[in-house]
Amino acid sequence: MPLRPTLLALALLSSAACALAAAPAVPYRSPQQILDASKPGDWRTLDPANTLYLDLDAGRVVIELAPAFAPQHVGNIRTLAHEHFWDGLSIYRSQDNFVVQFGDPDGEEADKAKPLGSAKRHLPAEFQRDAKGLAFQALPDRDGWAPQVGFVDGFPAARDPKDGTAWLAHCYGTLGAGRNNDEDSSIGAELYVVTGQSPRQLDRNITVVGRVVKGMELLSVIPRGPDPMGFYAKPEQRTPIRAIKLASDLPAAERTPLQLLRTDTQTFRDVAEARRNRRDDFYKRPAGHIDLCNVPLPVRTPPQ
């Protein structure tokens, strides 16, 4: 019978090294093999004070906040979550290959807007910060958008050695604070998550407040709204938000335990390299490169 092609081999979990490839000094290990051999200290547990649960009918989206880059926005988001601001609100925008956006769809209408409680009504823009004091793990790979890219505490980031600033990058799963035209018009009540090709042009133009670490597949399938921006025409098309909660406001039994691979470990560097140069049975030509937003950020349920 004829061979029937499939993408079965287009695996994230590819098997042995390709015998025909130029022999590398060390035998190739797949990303999964590298993770399987990781040590407990390669992983860190999410800090409940920096963890947000976006609970939808379809399930829970877990978000890690980034107080090191946006301390004032994260402070306001903690307050809003603590006071149940988002509970009963909705995801009211889904633009294909770009973002979903959520919060109060009536927030612009003075007579209908949900009260902000004790959250601050004005915050400074937090587009970037001093790179000093940050443990920045630079990638060797070149980037078109920034002089240097890498990771800070697990967050995809960039920095400019000339002016000494650093900022978080817009990748798949990045959580940002929506704003109007004024750069200091965001307070963290209206949020968006990137669901499309990394819109890096937003870097240093919006305050990035965190990123999704689990549950992107619940956001990425939300039906798209109409062109050009994906705001739904009818309220019933919106996706209801059951609640957004700070993990530290919940008893331990109601939290979702997760560990993230530390980006300052050799294991992480090995995973990135195994993706940069794939030497398995499927790939015929290792890329020799990886873009910042293509580097996987491994997440796991803590082993019992």
Place this chain on the structure above:
Amino acid sequence: MPLRPTLLALALLSSAACALAAAPAVPYRSPQQILDASKPGDWRTLDPANTLYLDLDAGRVVIELAPAFAPQHVGNIRTLAHEHFWDGLSIYRSQDNFVVQFGDPDGEEADKAKPLGSAKRHLPAEFQRDAKGLAFQALPDRDGWAPQVGFVDGFPAARDPKDGTAWLAHCYGTLGAGRNNDEDSSIGAELYVVTGQSPRQLDRNITVVGRVVKGMELLSVIPRGPDPMGFYAKPEQRTPIRAIKLASDLPAAERTPLQLLRTDTQTFRDVAEARRNRRDDFYKRPAGHIDLCNVPLPVRTPPQ
């Protein structure tokens, strides 16, 4: 009342130039303003012989085939469509931030596979081609994956001036031919469309046969299958394919008329530049760069 932030201004259709930005020599025009001022000759009409309709219950996905890069695969795909190979088959894989894959889910099982009709059972790999004879519109932007990137007849592409080869790039919407481990194991019967962050590591590792020009929002929302690869566990989870048809096999009245902006025009270069350096009321810092897979490829219904 306090200002309520939204992403309203995060518009694709942004308005006037920002008065506070460093004044450019020419007033800024948004991509939409540039398109509104385009000439009829800036657009080309899809060739029905190179146009594939993927008809789902949710609607029609329109695909442009790339015979200049994959003549043998495109020939086989025309045969398969003409003989209704895909009608009644399904999208049987959806992996978050990667691909949807479709064709015959039983194609690997000799006793259950749908007959291939008069399609060829074996084709050579068509990963790349001689760059000679191609009108390659290079972008000035640097790229990590290839020495040079740009467009050929509207397709995002790359080339290597050293060895004189060119190839199609994996961006959002790219259509590729699934294969097994052997590089010549694809025949175009099993296909995938990129729905996630551009997986450029697949460039020159798989035969790219075309790209989606309309209807991505129907593919991008298809529920994800289970980790790690997104193949559904149950047949009823698959998305049925009503039919895949070649436009030239249909009477004119059943075709979807579309025009694409020609990538060899000043209008296209102006749109790319308007995205590379946004100088509107929203953006505070033009990126000065655009990645190949972030360049929009404008599509329109022909004006009456």
